[in-house]
Amino acid sequence: MYEAILLYPRPLARSSGRLLLLPLLPHRPPLKPLPSELWFNIFIQVLFGDDQNAQSHTAHYNVLHSCSSLMLVCKAFKEVAMPLLYSCVQLHSVDSLEKFTTRLHSADQMWDSIRRIPYSTPGRWVQVLDLSEPLTALNSSAFYAVDALLTQLFPLLPFLTRLILSPGFPLSRRALTSLTYRNDSPNLRVLCGIGYDPTFYSRVATDEDPFVQLLRVCVNLERLEVIGIGLNTDLESHFDAEPPVVAPLHLPHLRNLTLLSMPSSSLMQTLLHSSLPCLQTLMLTPYDDVPFPTSLSSLFLETHGQHLRTLFLVTPNSWPTHFHPSPTTLLHTSPNLRHLSLEYPLPALTIPFKTSLISPMSSLPTLPLEILSIPRPSSDFWVTLEGLLPFLPSLKIVQTRGVRWLRHGMSSHAQEAGIQGEMKAWERRLARRGIQLLDENWKETP
Numbered sequence: 328m329y330e331a332i333l334l335y336p337r338p339l340a341r342s343s344g345r346l347l348l349l350p351l352l353p354h355r356p357p358l359k360p361l362p363s364e365l366w367f368n369i370f371i372q373v374l375f376g377d378d379q380n381a382q383s384h385t386a387h388y389n390v391l392h393s394c395s396s397l398m399l400v401c402k403a404f405k406e407v408a409m410p411l412l413y414s415c416v417q418l419h420s421v422d423s424l425e426k427f428t429t430r431l432h433s434a435d436q437m438w439d440s441i442r443r444i445p446y447s448t449p450g451r452w453v454q455v456l457d458l459s460e461p462l463t464a465l466n467s468s469a470f471y472a473v474d475a476l477l478t479q480l481f482p483l484l485p486f487l488t489r490l491i492l493s494p495g496f497p498l499s500r501r502a503l504t505s506l507t508y509r510n511d512s513p514n515l516r517v518l519c520g521i522g523y524d525p526t527f528y529s530r531v532a533t534d535e536d537p538f539v540q541l542l543r544v545c546v547n548l549e550r551l552e553v554i555g556i557g558l559n560t561d562l563e564s565h566f567d568a569e570p571p572v573v574a575p576l577h578l579p580h581l582r583n584l585t586l587l588s589m590p591s592s593s594l595m596q597t598l599l600h601s602s603l604p605c606l607q608t609l610m611l612t613p614y615d616d617v618p619f620p621t622s623l624s625s626l627f628l629e630t631h632g633q634h635l636r637t638l639f640l641v642t643p644n645s646w647p648t649h650f651h652p653s654p655t656t657l658l659h660t661s662p663n664l665r666h667l668s669l670e671y672p673l674p675a676l677t678i679p680f681k682t683s684l685i686s687p688m689s690s691l692p693t694l695p696l697e698i699l700s701i702p703r704p705s706s707d708f709w710v711t712l713e714g715l716l717p718f719l720p721s722l723k724i725v726q727t728r729g730v731r732w733l734r735h736g737m738s739s740h741a742q743e744a745g746i747q748g749e750m751k752a753w754e755r756r757l758a759r760r761g762i763q764l765l766d767e768n769w770k771e772t773p
Contacts, residue, residue, distance in 0.1 A: 371411065413452040419460050421473060428476045431483040446510070450483040455491075459520050462493035470496070478502045482509040489517040494554035497522035503537040512544040516580075519552040525592035536593040542576050549580050552610075554643070555589030558617065575601040585610040587643050590622040599623060603631055610639040613653040613670060625654050632661035640670040658694060658715075668700035668728075673708045678718050693720050700726040703746060704753045704764075716760060724763050725753070731766045 418424050431450045438447035458477075465473060478501050481487075490506075492498070498506070498521075506512070523538065542548065576597055582605050589595055589612065609631070614622035632638075638661055640653050650671045654660070657667065659679040680692045696719050701708065704727055716722070733747055754764040 409449065410452040413449040415455040415457075416453055417455075417457040417460075421461050421465070421469060424458065424461050424473065424476055424480075428480045428483075432479060435483055446485050447483075451486055453484045454486055455489040456484065456487060457491040459491050459493050462496040465496060474499050474502050478505045481506040485509065485511040486514055488514055490515065490519070491517075492520040492522070494520055494522040497524050498538075500537050503541055507537070507541045507544055512541075513547050515545045516547055517550045518545070518548065519550065521551075521553045523553045523555050523589065523592065523594065525555065525589075525594070536597070539573075539576070539594055539597050542578065542594075542597075546577055547580055548578055550583040551581060552585040553589065553594065554585075554587045555592065557588040557612075557645070557649075558590055558614075558621075573597045573600055577601075578603060580605055582606060583608045586624075586627075587612050587641060588645075590614040590617055590624060591620060595623050595627065599627055599630055604634070606631055606634060608637040608639075609635055610641055612642055613640050613651050615652045615654045615674075617651065628654065628657070628660045632657075633663065635661045635664055637666040638664055639668040641668070642670050658696075662694060664694075664696050666698040666700070667696060669702070671702055673701060673705070673711070675711050676715060678715060680718070692718065694718055695721050697721050698724045698726065700728055703727050703729045704749050706749070709753065709756075713756075722760075722762055724765060724769075725757060726765045726767070726769055728767045731768060 416427065418427060431447075435447040435450060444451070462473065473496070477498065481502070482505055521538070538553075542551075573593070573596055578601060581603055584598075584603070584606055586595065586598075587610065609628075611624055611627065614624045617624075619626060628638075638657070642648060642650055652672055653670060653674040655674045655677050656679075657674065658664070658676055661667075662679055678694075699712075699722060712725075727750065730746055730750060732750070750764065750766075757764050
């Protein structure tokens with residue numbers, strides 16, 4: 328029912344009267360406001376799109392700029408965009424780390440329990456913290472100050488799920504303790520760039536390794552990346568005796584594990600005695616020529632290699648770089664591999680079958696390997712690979728990581744000389760079996 332609108336004539340009109348004005352269109356009701364949860368999902372879709380895990384500097388800058396612009400639209404948009412702005416924090420300097428820690432600490436000091444929210448803002452909004460850049464190049468005087476900042480910062484991030492550090496900055500005991508005994512430690516799912524010095528954490532023999540204590544509370548951990556210090560004379564003497572009995576860890580969701588430059592440690596011993604049912608991707612530095620117990624790498628493959636789908640053998644670049652051999656029984660200990668990446672010196676891999684027991688009338692046993700990555704092709708390793716090919720019917724790609732194909736336009740003599748000639752020979756031989764030879768420019772798509 329609409330309200331009648333009457334139009335009166337002008338005062339000097341010849342005749343008086345009243346005209347009834349009827350609306351031509353119905354009255355439009357006011358729009359209902361969208362809930363903040365819907366606006367939050369809209370902002371996520373606009374800022375991140377389908378790739379919500381992009382961690383590049385350009386993507387992070389674009390998201391930061393867009394969130395800052397949204398906060399200036401209105402008060403409602405500010406309340407929605409603020410948690411999104413703090414959800415992924417990527418710092419680029421020690422000064423920004425200090426300002427960020429001060430901001431969270433001052434907010435926590437002013438927080439009270441009347442709001443019925445147990446944690447202060449913006450600390451409870453932070454889910455991803457990337458400190459790999461400011462911790463990369465630190466002088467000795469700044470180590471203590473940064474470690475003190477991290478010790479103060481970790482307890483203010485209760486819902487942190489992804490932490491990225493720099494391998495050149497090993498956390499002290501106090502920083503690891505603040506990360507371990509903070510509220511909601513099981514929320515951590517990704518730990519990357521962890522610098523680990525076994526001799527540094529083993530000064531007190533009566534205490535458990537503080538990093539192992541951290542892993543005991545991170546029961547939902549999915550990815551772990553630890554970089555050690557390589558072989559060390561102090562480390563060798565420390566593990567001369569029989570390793571003590573350790574309590575196993577409970578990591579039922581760990582799928583991706585990286586242990587680089589770590590022949591042996593209390594962390595590795597604990598993982599060796601732990602059940603890792605979901606482990607599928609392993610990146611490891613081989614030390615097959617170093618005997619047990621100084622090196623646990625070969626034993627680690629024997630223990631956890633049965634369920635692996637991807638295995639990367641990697642020796643980090645250092646000066647001087649010491650390459651250690653890989654075990655020749657990789658296909659024995661890890662028979663379910665789909666992707667295998669080898670390191671120098673290339674091992675003479677053996678098959679996990681006894682050819683003398685294979686009947687001529689029966690079909691050959693096979694392995695599910697699909698991708699093989701090597702540093703560069705050589706005639707010596709071709710003899711090993713040629714003997715394996717009958718047992719690898721699923722092999723589709725052989726990648727050479729340290730070599731690129733010459734660009735088009737080079738002469739035929741240049742393309743047939745040296746390593747390029749070896750690659751051409753490999754390409755012809757592998758093409759007969761339907762296998763591609765790719766250079767280091769190829770990237771595997773997930």
